[in-house]
Amino acid sequence: MAPLFYIFAVLAILAALSVVLQRTPVYSALSLIVVLCSLAVVYLLLGAEFLAVIQVIIYAGAIMVLFVLVIMLLNARQETPSDRSRLARWLGAPLLLVFLGELLFAVWERFPAATTRAAALPDAGPRAVGALLFRSYVLPFEVTSILILVAVLGAVVLAKKRL
Amino acid sequence: MATGSNMPLLLLAILAKVGVVLLVLLTTIAYAVWLERKVVARIQSRWGPYLVGPHGLLQPVADALKIFFKEDIVPTEVDRVVYCLAPFLAFSLALLSISVIPFGESVTIGGATIHFQITDLNVGLLFVFAVTSLGVYGVALAGWSSNSKYSLLGGLRSSAQMISYELSLGLGVVGVVMLAGSLSLREIVEHQSGLWNVFVQPVGFLIYFTAAVAETNRVPFDLPEGESELVGGFHTEYSSFKFAMFFMAEYANIVTVSCLATLLFFGGWLGPVFGPPLLRALLPVFWFCLKVFCFLFLYIWIRGTLPRFRYDQLMAFGWKFLLPLGLLNVLVTSLVLAWRST
Numbered sequence: 001m002a003p004l005f006y007i008f009a010v011l012a013i014l015a016a017l018s019v020v021l022q023r024t025p026v027y028s029a030l031s032l033i034v035v036l037c038s039l040a041v042v043y044l045l046l047g048a049e050f051l052a053v054i055q056v057i058i059y060a061g062a063i064m065v066l067f068v069l070v071i072m073l074l075n076a077r078q079e080t081p082s083d084r085s086r087l088a089r090w091l092g093a094p095l096l097l098v099f100l101g102e103l104l105f106a107v108w109e110r111f112p113a114a115t116t117r118a119a120a121l122p123d124a125g126p127r128a129v130g131a132l133l134f135r136s137y138v139l140p141f142e143v144t145s146i147l148i149l150v151a152v153l154g155a156v157v158l159a160k161k162r163l
Numbered sequence: 164m165a166t167g168s169n170m171p172l173l174l175l176a177i178l179a180k181v182g183v184v185l186l187v188l189l190t191t192i193a194y195a196v197w198l199e200r201k202v203v204a205r206i207q208s209r210w211g212p213y214l215v216g217p218h219g220l221l222q223p224v225a226d227a228l229k230i231f232f233k234e235d236i237v238p239t240e241v242d243r244v245v246y247c248l249a250p251f252l253a254f255s256l257a258l259l260s261i262s263v264i265p266f267g268e269s270v271t272i273g274g275a276t277i278h279f280q281i282t283d284l285n286v287g288l289l290f291v292f293a294v295t296s297l298g299v300y301g302v303a304l305a306g307w308s309s310n311s312k313y314s315l316l317g318g319l320r321s322s323a324q325m326i327s328y329e330l331s332l333g334l335g336v337v338g339v340v341m342l343a344g345s346l347s348l349r350e351i352v353e354h355q356s357g358l359w360n361v362f363v364q365p366v367g368f369l370i371y372f373t374a375a376v377a378e379t380n381r382v383p384f385d386l387p388e389g390e391s392e393l394v395g396g397f398h399t400e401y402s403s404f405k406f407a408m409f410f411m412a413e414y415a416n417i418v419t420v421s422c423l424a425t426l427l428f429f430g431g432w433l434g435p436v437f438g439p440p441l442l443r444a445l446l447p448v449f450w451f452c453l454k455v456f457c458f459l460f461l462y463i464w465i466r467g468t469l470p471r472f473r474y475d476q477l478m479a480f481g482w483k484f485l486l487p488l489g490l491l492n493v494l495v496t497s498l499v500l501a502w503r504s505t
Contacts, residue, residue: 026245026307033300050346053289061296062326068300069322072307072315126286126346 005045012038023078025071029064036060048124180281181262188261192414193223199463206467227407235403238309245308250401250408253301257415260294263287264422265349267432267447279432279448280349287348288340291423292333295378299325301412302397309400317396320386320474327481328377328384334489335371338364338496339427352431361428366492368428370485375420377481379413381462383469384477421458429454 015034022028036059043052133141197212197219204211212219237246264287267279284290299322306318340346342363343354351360361368377384398409425431434450436443472480 024242026242026304030245030304049284049286050289053286053293056293057289057296061293061299065296065299065303065322065326068303068307069319072303073319 005042008038008041008045012042026068029068029071032067033060033064036064050126050129051124177281184261184281185258188258188415188418189411191418192411193227195414195418195459196226196410197223198459199466202460202463203467206464230404230407233403235405238311238400240310241400242308242310245304246400247405249301249305249308250405250412252304253298253412254408254415256294256298256301257412257419260291260419261415261422263290263348264419264426265352265431266451267445270444283347283349286346288336288346288351288423288427291419292329295332295416295419296329298412298416301409305401305409306397309397311400313394313399314397317399321380321397324380324384324386324477324481325378327478328374328485331370331481331485331489332374332378334486334493335367335369335374336427337489337493338367341493341496341500348426348431352426352433355430356433359428359430359433364428364492364496366488367496368424370489370492371427372424373485374481375424376462376465377477379416379420381413381417382466383472385471386474386477417459417462418455421455421462424458425451425454 012035015031015038018031019028019035022031037056040052040055040060043049043055200222201211201219212222215221215225237243262281263284265278265280265283269276269278302325303318303322306314306316306321309315309318339351339360342360343351345351345354376382380386398406401409431454432447432451434446436446438446
């Protein structure tokens with residue numbers, strides 16, 4: 001399983017870099033889909049099949065489709081580089097390195113290699129997830145759905161001024 | 164998990180199984196096209212393909228050869244990377260979902276157990292839906308990258324239709340999942356050993372089948388390629404092998420949704436089993452194939468019979484009729500289940 005993990009972990013990182021570096025918006029969106037799908041494979045390798053499939057259905061299959069369609073409809077072809085922010089150009093890379101170093105340090109501090117072991121997997125099947133969602137977290141779940149409903153109504157009102 | 168010593172053998176067995184399934188699937192696709200031409204021809208009082216081989220049986224081979232040797236025209240203004248990626252995406256995703264479809268009961272011959280399935284995922288049903296939901300990209304990206312107004316409009320129509328009907332497709336099968344209490348296709352079939360789901364969930368089946376026809380962009384929901392308005396839809400600018408990949412992807416999707424309909428509502432491989440051990444082992448596979456064939460025939464029959472919807476009718480039907488009906492079906496099913504369990 002380890003080689004598969006490394007293949008997809010590296011793929012996810014490369015695709016994530018590509019999301020940022022691509023100049024054409026559609027390519028960025030497509031790279032993001034690759035990131036999401038590689039993450040799904042990592043979930044699958046961890047034995048969380050339900051989570052992996054849900055990841056693909058919701059993120060890659062629904063949310064990113066919306067992104068791609070919007071980009072296509074706006075007909076955004078090429079991003080024109082703006083040379084205005086000189087500060088970002090000089091400070092960006094060093095700050096990024098500092099942040100990455102900090103992150104790595106924190107991870108190493110928290111999980112030293114010697115003590116890290118694969119934990120016994122909690123049940124991550126549909127039954128367990130459903131029980132959590134509809135028993136322990138039923139209030140946040142319902143609040144979220146009302147929030148989404150409000151967002152849908154808002155979108156309809158904005159898009160259709162005359163109803 | 165396999166031990167180290169028989170790992171290569173296991174890998175070889177898996178590869179062999181994948182190869183066989185792919186071969187069967189591709190042949191089915193080729194002959195589904197032949198069957199469609201024949202049946203539609205009969206419906207329209209014609210003969211259909213007749214010249215290549217007896218009853219035109221070699222027509223798929225001739226078509227495949229022709230499509231290989233055609234000139235591959237790539238328009239100059241296309242976005243090359245995405246333009247080439249789209250047909251591969253559509254085709255490979257269409258083939259991918261067959262990997263979790265079980266074709267028959269597991270049989271033991273000479274100590275070795277053979278599963279008629281490439282892999283038994285415990286969320287097999289959701290896996291098929293995940294792959295189907297990714298299928299939108301092939302269509303949408305093809306439409307966009309072609310840089311042509313007909314392709315773009317066709318691609319947008321197609322994606323809007325696929326996204327809309329995906330919801331009903333999912334809602335249609337929720338009842339079945341609730342009855343079986345599992346997302347594994349194998350367990351769903353085994354749960355139907357007493358009574359097929361189509362008799363318990365007739366509304367669910369109708370919703371599923373209608374949405375599946377729309378999802379595969381077939382008549383009467385084939386607006387994405389409404390030739391009188393859109394030339395050819397999202398694949399207008401494609402030619403030769405790239406076009407063939409879209410074409411094959413469409414038929415592979417039809418085979419997949421037919422398999423799924425058989426598994427979810429018509430008892431999969433269940434059927435009368437009798438005779439000597441070998442026959443006993445192969446009969447379930449035969450029943451499965453027979454049921455899938457009936458669905459393929461039904462698809463073609465519908466194509467030969469019904470006229471096309473108008474686009475606003477299609478959207479209104481999907482959102483205002485099929486989706487509420489699906490929700491109602493879920494509600495009623497869960498109420499009955501809850502009432503029965505108390």
